[in-house]
Amino acid sequence: MIIKNVDLETVCGITSKLPDNTLPEIAFAGKSNVGKSSLINTLMNRKSYARISATPGKTQTINFYNINQEFYLVDLPGYGYAKVSEQEKQKWGRMIERYLHGSKQLRAVFLLIDIRHDPSANDKMMYDWIVSQGYQPIIIATKLDKIKRSQKDKQVKAVRQGLGLSQGTTVIPFSSVTKQGRDELWELAEKEYLN
Numbered sequence: 001m002i003i004k005n006v007d008l009e010t011v012c013g014i015t016s017k018l019p020d021n022t023l024p025e026i027a028f029a030g031k032s033n034v035g036k037s038s039l040i041n042t043l044m045n046r047k048s049y050a051r052i053s054a055t056p057g058k059t060q061t062i063n064f065y066n067i068n069q070e071f072y073l074v075d076l077p078g079y080g081y082a083k084v085s086e087q088e089k090q091k092w093g094r095m096i097e098r099y100l101h102g103s104k105q106l107r108a109v110f111l112l113i114d115i116r117h118d119p120s121a122n123d124k125m126m127y128d129w130i131v132s133q134g135y136q137p138i139i140i141a142t143k144l145d146k147i148k149r150s151q152k153d154k155q156v157k158a159v160r161q162g163l164g165l166s167q168g169t170t171v172i173p174f175s176s177v178t179k180q181g182r183d184e185l186w187e188l189a190e191k192e193y194l195n
């Protein structure tokens with residue numbers, strides 16, 4: 001993927017109307033601090049265009065990045081942030097549901113899981129939720145550089161088991177530090193979802 005230009009075109013808050021885009025969208029979900037902003041910056045070849053949060057979970061918006069005037073990367077708000085009230089969590093849930101359910105252009109949902117840890121109950125819930133909306137999520141196992149190479153297969157297996165993935169589900173180990181997985185992710189997106 002050659003990134004010619006990147007534009008944060010739309011930022012939607014809880015009550016905002018979601019955009020009626022005509023270009024294809026691919027969305028990214030994951031718990032706070034999993035490395036979603038870093039991944040989006042890596043995909044866009046930008047250092048800090050997507051916010052990298054010191055206070056995880058603070059910004060509950062859906063951000064639409066227009067890439068090359070060809071498609072959108074959609075940054076969904078991070079979940080699982082303990083300090084958020086129940087009421088806010090519910091609002092957040094409704095917003096994501098509204099997006100997953102309502103977008104006419106959404107082609108694929110990528111779910112980020114930290115490769116070091118077994119998926120949490122929230123991760124599992126998010127996975128099941130995406131599936132129930134009719135999408136087969138692609139899993140990105142983040143922070144690959146934080147484990148030893150010899151641990152990779154074992155950790156990928158743990159992620160697969162934790163989420164109860166079917167054989168056919170793709171898991172892409174990824175690092176924003178080494179950029180490992182970047183090309184594979186773009187190739188998959190271009191081949192399967194953006195053509």
Ligand code: GDP
Nearest residue numbers: 032033034035036037038052053143175176177
């Ligand atoms: P978000 O809350 O999901 O958007 O996560 P961020 O992208 O803000 O990252 C959370 C923290 O993890 C930051 O301190 C990042 O520098 C760090 N981080 C993100 N991705 C990686 C990665 O691939 N490798 C390493 N070592 N650290 C990462």
